[in-house]
Amino acid sequence: MTTLRRPFLVLGLLFIGVLVFSIFLGRYPAPYWMPLSTLRSDLLAQRLVVNLRLPRILAACLLGMSLAAGGTVLQMIFRNPLVEPGFLGVSPGAAFGAAFSILFLDGGPAVVEVTAALFAGLGLAGSYVLARAIRYGGWILRLVLAGIIVSALFSAGLGVLKYMADPLTELPEIVFWTLGALWGVTWADVAYMLPLVVPGLVVVYLMRWRLNVLALPEETAFSMGTAPGRERSLLLAAAVAAVAAVVSVAGAVGWVGLIVPHVSRRLVGADAQKALPASMLIGGTFALLCDDVARTIVAGEVPLGILTALFGATGFLLLMIRRTPQVG
């Protein structure tokens, strides 16, 4: 099933390579590249790397890993390869929260983040409560339906807020946020993400083989001595907590969580024992590369979500039209 020999060596080296490469990439002192000699001698360059580039690079890694891991978990648990981690009301909730904060709470980026995270949690909780109330279909179908309903409500709310926003000042900020960006990420932002991202990813990583069993039909998973409801809820909560944390800082960055799990399964096979860590490595690398382009290519800042969509969709297309005997 494996199409790549020694996939983890290749993916690991690639990830570390991109990580190191990203440190030297930027627009100081000149566009695109900072020579090692500058980093040794220039005090400003050192400060810039430590205070701006490093937290941003770390944030990009966490973002990519959380979205990719979240995507793998949700696709497997919902047994649906078209699900992405913003599902279940998380991303639309966060976007609504951010817009709400931009419009009504004058508090700067930190307040936007906290409000976004609160509403992401609210979106998830809303989906959960709604799923319990729906009297139709099995638990998975009810969660999917509830997620769609909650997402639609938040999207409608976001539309209203956009309509009300000042088109010169507030609207661009909302649009920029919904496209996603890691612009101006500080160590404080990273520290704020870690308490949710680290436990979330650790739980998902440790339970990665179990994820295979939980991807089976409910009664089969049950017959194999698992408690599917409880174990799936735990994995979902862990994955979504990590995603909510990164999304509240970076905005609604799309496509990573949808595409990276597919790429990973193509490379290492469906077994989550391998597919999940591969997914995290690919997600981290991909988000880093996209963010490198976002902050380097022009003097301003290209919204990250545009690049992940552009490169993600292109890469996905190439992957899908390649002749391989595999499915899914």
Place this chain on the structure above:
Amino acid sequence: MNTHATAISTENLHFSYNGPQQPVLRGLSLDIPAGSLTAILGPNGSGKTTLLRVLLGFLRPSAGTVRVAGRPLGDYTRREMGRLMALVPQSEPIPFNFSALEYVLLGRTPYLGALESPGPADRQVALEALRAMGAEALRERAVAALSGGEQQLVILARAMAQQPQVLLMDEPMAHLDLGNQGRIVSIMRQMAAAGVTVVFTTHDPNAAAAVASYVVMMRRGEVLTAAPTARAMTAANLSETYGVAVEVLHAGERSLICLREEA
């Protein structure tokens, strides 16, 4: 091995999906002998699959008890139950692109903690299960790309990797051609001979007559007859079960069940 004469016994089981107005199981009591190859026979909608799910513990009866190997189901932990009973459902849609060996390895779940993954010993058990099904050659193939018959073998191997004392099978031969039916039947016999209690549902009296050593006939959520095959498969019992006139033709040791022709 099992020291109890009955592998599974139920007492006065009641179950309904949509409230007590539409009962599916109505005071159902039965005993399944240990080591038997038991057919649960009945017309469509008689509650066979529901009964299987209640025996598995997946559905909780509104009244009554299920005992497996002498102990009530509620006394077992989830992991113990996974080692005790395995299930081959009527359809098991296989998500994603698992290889046959990866898929069979999932059967080792009840022997692993929630954070563990299978080791070399588990791999050995999985390979042996595939070999016992005569499906070792499929080990690296994608399960989703296999034929229906091959998939059924892999799913059976997955259940056998659980090393269960009781194997529950829901309509195991319903979608298979004659050759694959024969293959599954001989595997079911092997398992029963090895001491596993095999319980399977079927709506086909001929399948029950050909395979089972013990037959439970069901109609509308109740047991009509439960007896060794030769004693159970009478025209009178079958006619009552299916609500149509049935006759049993004998050809040497074997019998053939068909509808009685109106003259």
